[in-house]
Amino acid sequence: MIKTDILIIGAGPTGLFAVFEAGLLKLKCHLIDALPQPGGQCSEIYPKKPIYDIPGFPEVLAGDLVTNLMEQIKPFEPGFTLGERAQTIDKQEDGSFIVTTNKGTKHHAPVVVIAGGLGSFEPRKPPIANITDFEDKGVAYIIREPEDYRDKKVVIAGGGDSALDWAIYLADVASEVSLVHRRNDFRGALDSVEKVEELSKIGKINLITNAEVTDLKGEEELDSVVITHKDSAREKEIKETDYFIPLFGLSPKLGPIADWGLEIEKNAIKVDNAYDYQTNIPGVYAIGDVNTYPGKLKLILCGFHEAAIMCQSAYQRIFPDKKYVMKYTTVSGVSGFDGSKKEAKKEVVKSIN
Numbered sequence: 001m002i003k004t005d006i007l008i009i010g011a012g013p014t015g016l017f018a019v020f021e022a023g024l025l026k027l028k029c030h031l032i033d034a035l036p037q038p039g040g041q042c043s044e045i046y047p048k049k050p051i052y053d054i055p056g057f058p059e060v061l062a063g064d065l066v067t068n069l070m071e072q073i074k075p076f077e078p079g080f081t082l083g084e085r086a087q088t089i090d091k092q093e094d095g096s097f098i099v100t101t102n103k104g105t106k107h108h109a110p111v112v113v114i115a116g117g118l119g120s121f122e123p124r125k126p127p128i129a130n131i132t133d134f135e136d137k138g139v140a141y142i143i144r145e146p147e148d149y150r151d152k153k154v155v156i157a158g159g160g161d162s163a164l165d166w167a168i169y170l171a172d173v174a175s176e177v178s179l180v181h182r183r184n185d186f187r188g189a190l191d192s193v194e195k196v197e198e199l200s201k202i203g204k205i206n207l208i209t210n211a212e213v214t215d216l217k218g219e220e221e222l223d224s225v226v227i228t229h230k231d232s233a234r235e236k237e238i239k240e241t242d243y244f245i246p247l248f249g250l251s252p253k254l255g256p257i258a259d260w261g262l263e264i265e266k267n268a269i270k271v272d273n274a275y276d277y278q279t280n281i282p283g284v285y286a287i288g289d290v291n292t293y294p295g296k297l298k299l300i301l302c303g304f305h306e307a308a309i310m311c312q313s314a315y316q317r318i319f320p321d322k323k324y325v326m327k328y329t330t331v332s333g334v335s336g337f338d339g340s341k342k343e344a345k346k347e348v349v350k351s352i353n
């Protein structure tokens with residue numbers, strides 16, 4: 001059982017900054033995220049895009065913002081459960097909560113903060129009856145480590161940028177790459193389409209269009225992929241296939257959180273924005289893109305603000321008898337749990353006094 005003061009579901013920018021705000025109050029945080037890396041939408045969807053509306057940064061790449069947030073929270077040593085989805089929540093007699101993930105990891109905390117953004121990103125799966133039998137046994141929906149495919153026989157399906165770009169990349173890594181797309185035209189960028197066609201001409205990509213993967217075969221692991229041509233209904237089997245990678249995009253879903261008894265409006269969690277971003281379940285807060293209230297803006301800076309307010313309320317909930325006096329970080333510095341302290345600059349303190 002992982003124990004912490006504040007359990008944060010979602011390691012997007014909002015969840016990460018909440019660790020910092022909680023750390024200033026000496027509250028320890030643990031984060032759960034369904035993705036294998038922190039950063040939420042910034043890391044998963046647009047790491048190389050510049051953001052222009054983070055206060056104090058005229059321009060910052062989304063990926064760099066996440067790197068900076070991770071650096072900023074380092075002194076507070078947050079724990080991470082990555083690659084697991086928060087599945088169930090159970091209220092204990094003392095008012096605390098146990099949150100269990102889809103892989104069975106249990107987390108215990110007096111306060112739960114949902115910073116789940118648009119929800120957990122789930123891969124769109126093709127309608128192949130037995131596909132789940134081969135998940136992690138040859139079927140992958142996300143390419144995390146391209147080197148895993150070195151000298152392997154790979155079949156990719158999809159017609160967007162992701163399928164095209166990975167087919168191009170893996171053409172130099174895998175022993176054989178087939179790209180299967182159900183139409184003759186691709187949705188991806190024109191230069192990627194041209195590159196795939198060039199690689200197909202020189203035999204580095206086996207391009208199969210107007211066709212779909214309709215069946216997977218294998219005993220313990222994936223062994224062959226059956227492809228059906230749409231017009232002729234002719235079947236072709238690619239034998240001794242190591243990996244089948246359907247890249248049809250990721251769709252965000254509020255998922256299991258929708259069944260936790262929270263008040264939901266238009267796929268978002270209703271919160272009390274007049275006070276502390278608490279939900280209808282006392283002790284459960286919702287901050288960032290996942291919440292809704294009159295005038296809500298789904299912006300990173302709004303998530304940061306909500307995180308700061310939430311932490312003050314969470315502190316009072318955890319320590320009802322203690323009074324917290326807010327201090328500027330210029331005065332208090334940033335004191336980590338290991339005792340390391342970034343000293344406040346004396347001149348700044350003087351100028352405030």
Ligand SMILES: Cc1cc2nc3c(=O)[nH]c(=O)nc-3n(C[C@H](O)[C@H](O)[C@H](O)COP(=O)(O)OP(=O)(O)OC[C@H]3O[C@@H](n4cnc5c(N)ncnc54)[C@H](O)[C@@H]3O)c2cc1C
Binds near residue numbers: 014032039
């Ligand atoms: C292309 C694009 C450009 C954008 N540009 C800007 C911009 O310029 N400025 C700006 O302010 N905003 C921008 N945004 C919006 C911004 O990215 C979001 O407001 C921000 O990411 C919200 O942060 P968050 O932490 O609340 O949620 P998210 O970033 O969505 O993170 C939520 C995390 O929670 C996880 N999660 C959800 N449910 C569960 C569960 N049950 N178990 C485990 N994990 C779970 C998800 O996997 C995800 O990692 C842009 C968005 C996009 C898509």
